[in-house]
Amino acid sequence: MNIKFNQLSSAIRFLSIDAVQKANSGHPGMPMGMADVATVLFKYHLRFNPKNPNWINRDRFVLSAGHGSMLLYSLLYLTGYKSISIEDLKKFRQLNSICAGHPEYKKGTGIETTTGPLGQGLGNAVGMAIAEEIFKKKFGSNVINNKTYVIASDGDLMEGISHEAMSLAGHLKLNNLIVFFDNNKISIDGPTSLSVSDNYKKRCESYGWSFLEVNGHNEKQISKAISKASKSNKPTLISCKTIIGFGSPNKSGKASSHGSPLGDEEISLVRKKLKWSSKPFEIPEEILDEWKKIGDKGEQLEKAWENTIHKKNPKLKSELEEKYINCDLKTLEKLIEKEKTKYFETKPSMATRQCSMAAIESITTKLPLLIGGSADLSGSNNTKTNNSKIINSKNFNGNYIHYGVREHGMGAIMNGVALYGGLIPYGGTFLIFSDYCKPSIRLSALMGLRVIYIFSHDSIGLGEDGPTHQPIEQLAGLRAIPNLNVFRPADVNETLECWEIALKSHNTPSVIALSRQKVPYINPQNSKKNKCENGAYTVHITSHESNVTLLASGTELELALKVQEKLKENNIHSKVVSMPCMELFDKQSKEFKEDIIEESSLVVTLEAGSITHWHKYIKNKGLNLGIDKFGESAPYKEVYDHFNLTEEKITSLIQKKLRE
Ligand SMILES: Cc1ncc(C[n+]2csc(CCOP(=O)(O)OP(=O)(O)O)c2C)c(N)n1
Numbered sequence: 136m137n138i139k140f141n142q143l144s145s146a147i148r149f150l151s152i153d154a155v156q157k158a159n160s161g162h163p164g165m166p167m168g169m170a171d172v173a174t175v176l177f178k179y180h181l182r183f184n185p186k187n188p189n190w191i192n193r194d195r196f197v198l199s200a201g202h203g204s205m206l207l208y209s210l211l212y213l214t215g216y217k218s219i220s221i222e223d224l225k226k227f228r229q230l231n232s233i234c235a236g237h238p239e240y241k242k243g244t245g246i247e248t249t250t251g252p253l254g255q256g257l258g259n260a261v262g263m264a265i266a267e268e269i270f271k272k273k274f275g276s277n278v279i280n281n282k283t284y285v286i287a288s289d290g291d292l293m294e295g296i297s298h299e300a301m302s303l304a305g306h307l308k309l310n311n312l313i314v315f316f317d318n319n320k321i322s323i324d325g326p327t328s329l330s331v332s333d334n335y336k337k338r339c340e341s342y343g344w345s346f347l348e349v350n351g352h353n354e355k356q357i358s359k360a361i362s363k364a365s366k367s368n369k370p371t372l373i374s375c376k377t378i379i380g381f382g383s384p385n386k387s388g389k390a391s392s393h394g395s396p397l398g399d400e401e402i403s404l405v406r407k408k409l410k411w412s413s414k415p416f417e418i419p420e421e422i423l424d425e426w427k428k429i430g431d432k433g434e435q436l437e438k439a440w441e442n443t444i445h446k447k448n449p450k451l452k453s454e455l456e457e458k459y460i461n462c463d464l465k466t467l468e469k470l471i472e473k474e475k476t477k478y479f480e481t482k483p484s485m486a487t488r489q490c491s492m493a494a495i496e497s498i499t500t501k502l503p504l505l506i507g508g509s510a511d512l513s514g515s516n517n518t519k520t521n522n523s524k525i526i527n528s529k530n531f532n533g534n535y536i537h538y539g540v541r542e543h544g545m546g547a548i549m550n551g552v553a554l555y556g557g558l559i560p561y562g563g564t565f566l567i568f569s570d571y572c573k574p575s576i577r578l579s580a581l582m583g584l585r586v587i588y589i590f591s592h593d594s595i596g597l598g599e600d601g602p603t604h605q606p607i608e609q610l611a612g613l614r615a616i617p618n619l620n621v622f623r624p625a626d627v628n629e630t631l632e633c634w635e636i637a638l639k640s641h642n643t644p645s646v647i648a649l650s651r652q653k654v655p656y657i658n659p660q661n662s663k664k665n666k667c668e669n670g671a672y673t674v675h676i677t678s679h680e681s682n683v684t685l686l687a688s689g690t691e692l693e694l695a696l697k698v699q700e701k702l703k704e705n706n707i708h709s710k711v712v713s714m715p716c717m718e719l720f721d722k723q724s725k726e727f728k729e730d731i732i733e734e735s736s737l738v739v740t741l742e743a744g745s746i747t748h749w750h751k752y753i754k755n756k757g758l759n760l761g762i763d764k765f766g767e768s769a770p771y772k773e774v775y776d777h778f779n780l781t782e783e784k785i786t787s788l789i790q791k792k793l794r795e
Contacts, residue, residue, distance in 0.1 A: 262551020
């Protein structure tokens with residue numbers, strides 16, 4: 136039997152509307168509207184192998200409009216991915232179902248990224264396309280030549296992040312990136328004319344993108360546009376004029392089909408209109424077979440690819456997989472040890488941002504997988520080193536990206552680079568502007584990606600730039616994100632150790648907060664052991680019967696040691712603990728924690744920022760010293776004094792507290 140094109144797309148439409156109806160929540164309109172575009176893409180163009188969702192050279196498909204998740208789940212089921220069965224589709228939006236409300240990244244499932252916050256997927260796709268170019272340059276275009284396809288909605292393109300990501304993609308001439316714009320002119324509040332009158336063609340042209348327009352329900356037009364886009368020397372946006380809720384007699388073209396079940400009555404009208412007599416979740420065998428055939432082609436595609444690379448070099452595949460995709464960190468430990476010993480001998484005073492630069496410079500000699508960058512603050516974040524080679528549109532044989540002033544885009548792009556596999560992205564800005572990329576950081580954590588955020592100028596210690604640039608609540612906000620390690624190293628030794636932990640954290644992103652101002656070398660003894668690994672360690676004790684425990688992070692460790700001296704002059708003994716990473720400390724055993732923070736002593740925490748996350752360490756007594764106001768513009772020592780963060784003031788506060 137000859138299966139017609141619209142029977143294939145109807146399968147997506149009905150799985151989507153029936154699953155949404157069964158869950159009694161979800162978004163049917165978008166999958167109904169984009170079913171034709173998706174069918175053309177999967178049937179004729181996308182190179183994928185459901186039997187091996189991890190095939191390195193597969194085309195990436197990103198559903199940036201994550202609310203239309205049923206479109207993706209239907210496609211994965213129909214083409215034969217093991218990750219999604221018909222039973223899973225019936226459990227759409229239920230606890231522990233792979234078919235979550237919005238797509239949630241899980242390696243090896245065909246779900247390439249977590250989407251839902253609009254615009255993020257588009258940013259991820261730019262990162263994937265950059266990663267592909269880097270690999271292509273390393274291994275040749277007959278080895279790596281995949282494309283990245285995206286479905287983006289009106290909402291995706293309204294979000295500011297889409298501007299940042301598309302602008303950089305145009306600048307880098309990422310011709311491996313093809314975006315389908317679901318131009319249905321409907322969003323939640325109604326017609327998009329309520330809020331937007333952008334000229335998308337001109338917008339794309341100004342970014343350096345190709346712009347094509349098609350009827351999103353016309354098989355030939357869509358396919359022709361994809362072929363044309365594939366030959367472009369720029370990224371392409373294909374504006375697909377579609378009807379949201381296509382096939383629904385009363386709800387198509389209307390916002391009412393966007394985000395709620397159509398209802399049984401309307402669904403039976405859609406069945407009539409689209410001539411679909413099958414029951415919910417039943418796909419006629421011949422249609423399912425046709426879809427499976429589309430999926431099955433992937434195995435051949437992958438085999439042919441394997442043959443090509445085998446001919447080129449029989450060892451290439453294993454090198455690709457072992458050395459790159461699985462990220463070789465074997466040499467890292469030795470390297471960090473060597474660097475630590477070097478600095479123990481010289482004991483340099485350096486700003487921790489400079490310590491980080493030194494760490495990066497040595498790590499990149501061994502790890503070509505590290506892809507750095509900064510949102511236009513390279514010199515300030517110290518992310519660029521003598522080993523940095525700039526990536527540009529003419530040359531992807533590099534390891535450093537000038538992201539421009541695009542923090543949000545940078546975060547989403549780094550997530551995409553990490554998702555592609557085989558590369559470890561790090562990117563910098565000022566800690567204050569972590570707020571500008573917070574949604575992407577949250578997604579790094581939610582997806583469990585090894586992305587390293589380098590945030591310098593981490594306190595009032597930046598001085599004269601004043602309260603707009605002095606972070607106060609930023610560390611607290613970041614520490615509130617689950618599965619994110621927030622490091623604040625105190626000297627070069629800790630900075631090296633924090634970098635080592637970040638690189639070894641395969642499923643957890645890291646923030647490394649760094650100082651603008653110099654700090655002394657503090658590490659009391661050289662050890663192979665990574666002292667930051669447990670989150671905190673004792674730096675100096677004046678007597679084993681100390682009655683004060685000073686707990687500090689980053690630049691305030693120096694202050695804590697000065698306070699300790701002053702206390703000693705007054706016959707008060709104390710212990711100074713460095714806490715470079717709260718998250719790691721909080722995971723340690725009760726015994727370890729009690730050994731570090733002795734309940735019998737007066738616990739004083741010290742960090743030039745919000746005290747929010749320090750409360751938990753002082754129990755009933757003790758002092759949380761920090762700043763819960765906006766900063767001040769002045770030379771930094773004066774700002775510290777203004778906020779009572781000096782050894783004299785802190786010492787007398789502690790003395791007063793001990794007398795209480
Ligand atoms: C960052 C972000 N803001 C808001 C939302 C909530 N939201 C989900 S879909 C949507 C807009 C829907 O319009 P469109 O993107 O055109 O999708 P369509 O109606 O075509 O399915 C909004 C505001 C979101 N998911 N992400």
